[in-house]
Amino acid sequence: MSIAVVLPRALYPYARGSSTLVIDDPCSTVQDALSAVGKHWPGVLDRVMTEQGTVREHVNVFVGEDSIRFVDGLATPVDDGDTIMIVAAVSGG
Amino acid sequence: MTHPNPQNGDTLLFVGTMKGAFFFSSNAERQQWTKHGPYFAGESVYSLAYDERGGRKRTFAATRSFHWGSNIRRSDDFGETWSAQDRQAVRFPDGSDLSLVQVWQIVPGPRDEPDVMWAGVEPTALFQSRDGGETWSAVDGLLKHPHRPQWTPGGGGLCLHTIVPDPSNKDRMVIAMSTGGCYRTDDGGASWRARNVGVRAQFLPNKYPEFGQCVHKIVHNPARNGRLFLQNHWGLYRSDDWGDNWTDIANGVPSDFGFAMQTHPHDPDTVYIVPLQSDEFRCTPEAKLRVYRTKNAGESWEPLTNGLPQEDAYETVLRDAMSADSQKSAGIYFGTRSGKVYGSANAGDSWQNIANALPPVVCVRAAVVGAGTSAPNAA
Numbered sequence: 181m182s183i184a185v186v187l188p189r190a191l192y193p194y195a196r197g198s199s200t201l202v203i204d205d206p207c208s209t210v211q212d213a214l215s216a217v218g219k220h221w222p223g224v225l226d227r228v229m230t231e232q233g234t235v236r237e238h239v240n241v242f243v244g245e246d247s248i249r250f251v252d253g254l255a256t257p258v259d260d261g262d263t264i265m266i267v268a269a270v271s272g273g
Numbered sequence: 274m275t276h277p278n279p280q281n282g283d284t285l286l287f288v289g290t291m292k293g294a295f296f297f298s299s300n301a302e303r304q305q306w307t308k309h310g311p312y313f314a315g316e317s318v319y320s321l322a323y324d325e326r327g328g329r330k331r332t333f334a335a336t337r338s339f340h341w342g343s344n345i346r347r348s349d350d351f352g353e354t355w356s357a358q359d360r361q362a363v364r365f366p367d368g369s370d371l372s373l374v375q376v377w378q379i380v381p382g383p384r385d386e387p388d389v390m391w392a393g394v395e396p397t398a399l400f401q402s403r404d405g406g407e408t409w410s411a412v413d414g415l416l417k418h419p420h421r422p423q424w425t426p427g428g429g430g431l432c433l434h435t436i437v438p439d440p441s442n443k444d445r446m447v448i449a450m451s452t453g454g455c456y457r458t459d460d461g462g463a464s465w466r467a468r469n470v471g472v473r474a475q476f477l478p479n480k481y482p483e484f485g486q487c488v489h490k491i492v493h494n495p496a497r498n499g500r501l502f503l504q505n506h507w508g509l510y511r512s513d514d515w516g517d518n519w520t521d522i523a524n525g526v527p528s529d530f531g532f533a534m535q536t537h538p539h540d541p542d543t544v545y546i547v548p549l550q551s552d553e554f555r556c557t558p559e560a561k562l563r564v565y566r567t568k569n570a571g572e573s574w575e576p577l578t579n580g581l582p583q584e585d586a587y588e589t590v591l592r593d594a595m596s597a598d599s600q601k602s603a604g605i606y607f608g609t610r611s612g613k614v615y616g617s618a619n620a621g622d623s624w625q626n627i628a629n630a631l632p633p634v635v636c637v638r639a640a641v642v643g644a645g646t647s648a649p650n651a652a
Contacts, residue, residue, distance in 0.1 A: 230372035
C-alpha cells in the first residue's frame, strides 16, 4: 500500500527536507495515515495535530480534492494510491 | 543579519512582537543601539528570557506559528543558532483534554538550580523544566485545581502570564492568570490558594470574590521580601505579605487600568506603570504617552514624560512589554502595540526612542551581560 502526503513548505525541515512523504504502512483512514507520519516524522505530526490528537484549527487536510472537514474528519477513508495534502488555512494576520 | 556579540557589562534588549523577535545591543551607556533580527519571522514571540546560571549565556524564546503551533526555543549564541526543536516541547498530558495554545511566560528557576525553568501557558497551566528547558512537565497542583472550571478567558485568552518565585523560599511562588487572579503555593506547587483579598473584579456582581479577577501583572523586587505590586483590570495594589492582603495604591494616576508594570532593579519602593484610559479604550489617557513612577511604594505617583510624545499618542503597552536592566543607573524599557520601543538610561527621568515601526510589541526583556538572568521583575 502506498499513500502520498504532500506537505507545505513550512514543514519540509521536519521531514528531512522532503516535500512529499510516502506512507507504506497499512492505512484505512486519514487518522491511520497521520499516525504513520507521526511514527516516522514526529515533528511533522506535532505541527499538524495538537497533543490531544486533533487537527490544528488553522490547518486543512485534503484527500484528493476533498477537505476532511466536509467528509468524515480523521475517519475519512483513504485507499492505496491516494494523496493527502496538508495545507495552511487561508487565515492569519 | 548580524547577531549580538556582547562583552560583559553590555546591555541587551530582547523584544518579542506579533511577527518575530528583535534584539537590540548596546554598551553600559545605552545611548546607541544596534538592531538584530527579525528572529522567527512571522511567528509571535510572547516571551523571552536570558539566563546566565550555570555559566551559560542562554536566550529562550516562546514562539507561536499561527498554523503550526507553539514551542520554546533556546540559543547559546545570542540568536545565531537555535535549538532544533523537532517536537513540541511543552505538551499537556494525555487525559487532560488540553492542548497548548501559547507560552506566555518563561522564567529561570533558583540561582543554585540552573537547570530549573518555569513556563506559564495558555490555556492556564504552569510547566517546569529540570533540564534547562529541553523538556517540560505540567505542575499538577495547578493543572487539577478545583477552581479550573471557573477560570474564564480574558480578551487575550485564558493564560498564566506571570510567575513570581520567592528567591528566599523555593517552595513559595506567586502566579497570576487572566482570569482567575493571583494564586500562591507554599509547598513547591503541590497546592495553590487564591490570594486576591482586596483586589476587585469590576466585571463581576461580587466585586471582591475569592478568585476570578483579571490580574494583568504582578511584580516583586527581591530586596523587599514579601512585597508585591499588582496591576489589575482596573486597580493598582500592593501587598507586603506575599499576597495575603492587597492595598489599593491608585493614588493620583489618570487611570488605574493598565497592563504593564516593572520594578526598579535596585529600589524596592520604586515601580513603573503605563496607565491606559479604560478597558473600552485601551490607549494612553489624553493621547499622552506617560509612564508613571512611584518612589514610595504607591503612596504617590509622578508622570514621566521627558522624551515621550505628549500629543496624538494613542499607545498601548501590554502586560509583558516593560522591563529594566540592572546597570548602576537603572535602565527602564517598554514597547508599544504600535511597534515603538522606548528606553531610559536614568531610571525614567528621560527617554529615547530605540525603535519605530516594529510589529506590535508583546514582550520586552532587558539584561546586562555578565550580571545574571533577565528574570522579569528582579535585578
